[in-house]
Amino acid sequence: MLSTEAIATAKLETRYITKVDIHHESDDCIRIAYQWLDAQTKIQGATKKSRPLKHIIEAWGGRYVSQNDVEVAAHMHPDVFGSYPHFNIASRLVEPSATRLDDIAEANTQLGYRERSKPEKTYSSKE
Incomplete structure (x- = not known):
């Protein structure tokens, strides 16, 4: 689990794409995004393919997640390296196990996000 202190330090060190209106609703949003990224297959270079990663992560995590998260x-x-949305993750996405969210209190707490999820269209395989 990512500590509050480690997340606070990372917020200061991160090179955000946009320098204005940086938004973090909760440290748990960062934890959800981290778990999703962790489950993905890593490749040698940053992908050129653009995807709405924050929306994909929100649907899996069941709550709002900002691009900054x-x-x-x-x-x-x-x-993981690269810049949003061009990270070094394979184009064939892996649906992370739901158990990755077990220790994240705010996961699956906002209605609507899970219902919008279409894992069969988004993911090539399951963890």
């Missing part, structure tokens, strides 16, 4: 999670992950 995803940027911090990627900064914290030792195996």
